[in-house]
Amino acid sequence: MNTKKPNKLKILNDPIYGFIQIPSTLIFDIIEHPYFQRLRRITQMGFSNLVYPGANHTRFHHAIGCMHLMQKAVRVLHFKQIAISKEEENALYIAILLHDIGHGAFSHALEHSIVSGISHEEISLKFMKKLNDEFDGKLDLAIEIFEGKYPRKFLCQLISSQLDIDRLDYLKRDSFYTGVTEGNISSDRLIAMMNVKDDELVIEEKGIYSVEKFLIARRLMYWQVYLHKTGLVAENMLVNVLKRAKELAEKGVELYANSSLKYFLYNQISEDNFDDKTLEMFSKLDDYDVLSAIKEWSNHEDKVLSLLSKMIIDRKLLRIEIQQKEFDEVVINKKIKIVSQELALSESEAKFFVFTKRIINQAYQQEKPIYILDKKGNLKDIAKASDQLNLQALTNPVIKHFICYPK
Template identity: 50%
Template sequence: MEHVGPNNLAVFHAFALPARFAPAAPPTTMEKKQKILNDPVYGFISIPYGVLFDLVEHPYFQRLRNIKQVSLTHYVYPGALHTRFHHALGALHLMQQAVMSLREKGVTIDEEEAEAVMIAILLHDIGHGPFSHTLENTLIDARHEELSLLFMQRLNEELGGKLELAIKVFRGQYEKHFLHQLVSGQLDMDRLDYLNRDSYFTGVAEGVVGSERIIKMLNVVDDRLVVEQKGIYSVERFLTSRRIMYWQVYLHKTVVAAEQMLRLCLQRARALATAGALPWAPPSLAYFLRHHITRRDFYARRNELLDCFAALDDTDISTAVKAWQQHPDPLLSYLSYGLVNRRLFRLEFSDTPFPADYVAGIERTLARSGKVPSNMAAQLIIRGKESNSAYTTQQEEIMICRKDNTVVPMSQLSDFGITPRVFVKYFLCYPKEL
């Protein structure tokens, strides 16, 4: 891959965002204090005018309108076309409810802290790339959480330091630890929203969770977020729903097959670019096909690369894949045609790794089938594994406040019905032409 240097960014200059985004003028005393939106999951929700509204209006955040929340899940559930923009606003709404509920119970959260935790949840996914998790570490070698933090730091500079406290909360560096737990934990506003939202748009009723009741059951003891004992069954329902949604929606075998095909398609395009035969692509995508961008590059040239990344979304990938159906490279055109026309690979799940002779047999059969060029057979067989854990003791546990005011980890309750373990499934993905 060509090394990324400052001069390499010149071709991308027309796609960079403005150096500084001018926030909207504050409303006068006669104007409304908040923007009201109609959300399909919660009904009317509000965005307070001020820094929160300015962030929603920022081009970095508006970009989330063009990034699907659940990637290629619409291949199985046609309604699953909602975006990270929807999810971020929903998580903000739940955070508003959580702050209000905790304050009613006497938990001290001042206005600055309330705004900070709301900013943190609003921007927690701003670093996601096209098709969310699917292309993470495919187009760029960096995790979306790291990019979210870099975006927040950039926005903090643009807005004159108004995100300082939000960044501390996001990173878990603020003295009130429970605020970080509301943003990132095993029972946070992120998970509460995406389960309900993804359930709504997929139509999978098993994912519905009682977010309103769970929020009402939250409290704070010794600076730790706890759930009152009478809310334990709502939490169990939440954990069960999350496990079901992973296997029935996020890790549905057809969804996984489509995502693996998209990854393979982008990897092939990058291999051609590396060999000096870059396939046509929108400039925002072509840049990342030409260059191997790592987290180190983002930290070294933050502003330039964030602008490049912010110009890239689902539409760039979809446009390129549609065009690549006619590409002379047989592997790239074969994968692109399959993605555009839903001619997806078959995927098998197994509790144990697939035997080498079984995989070799599929490769031989595929090579002799005449359906694909024989020299492509090995490249069209994808092996990997997926994992899911409804609840884990390896992270900070959900704490339960019993009626005698003692606090215990949820895993230590005698009637806790969720097994804290990681479930792993191995997969084998290959063309259906067999």
């Protein structure tokens, strides 16, 4: 009989950071859990790979990267004599590792179509509480920090703020995999400049330019990558496919789907009835289920469903126009009429192919400031501390409107 225990302090190789050490056996067991392994089957950037072919990295990848950066941040703060206990340290690693565990297939598309009224943050919390039961309450502190309820504010800010570990990883990672160099921030430098003053997570004055670059990189990545017009069209078409499938399911139409996707199509899921069974079904749903269903639906007798599905699979997407002001109702209605005539659809069906929405890009929110710590120990909001006039401009949300319609 083999009594040799498995080595749980393994090392993983990451293309960006090199070797990543798993810090504890508990964290190894959480990573091994099916809930966490599901993240290997959820892409980080949804349909962005239709624009940037390299963008196929997963949420699993990103979560592991975040854990690595958190280890660096803890080391830096320890070095600067900031007291962080062993329990707090482990709680930070667990909280950042699980911060995205509630993301559904294709990230945000599911939230806006078949699982409505509950956000991925709330689902993440449900997963964490379920894992906490399985691991005998060892996630208590991690959950408290994740919810922002822990009295030491700076620990919560490492998980969620305008300069949190999550952003430091995804900007660098998404920039690497898309090849969009504008997003390549110096996460090492930013972490090395971190400090704590009056329980606030702050950046030392000599890191000010790294913060400026971080904010500008974030703005550019939003316009160039996250809000790229082709990505917007693809994601909204996916939302519409799922909405149409849900509509048909509600009417009792038979649709091809595996058991977990079927569960969400044929049941009304909201915050109120998101119970343990629903969580279990959600934990089995990933990008592959949605994609295989869409491939099958491209042959469905419902014209709206089959046409939209085929367009996504073949990457024959709708046309998109983006502008500063809202689109005129008359123009929209005219397009809807044309599409309904050309495709022999009702006007309500034509709205799956003609729709308008708005996008917002705000690189910096002054209500949750990033503080710069000067040599005298004073704290200043980065927007005021910087001599870069653009930063003040970055606090204003930029709103644009877009319309999609068939070519």
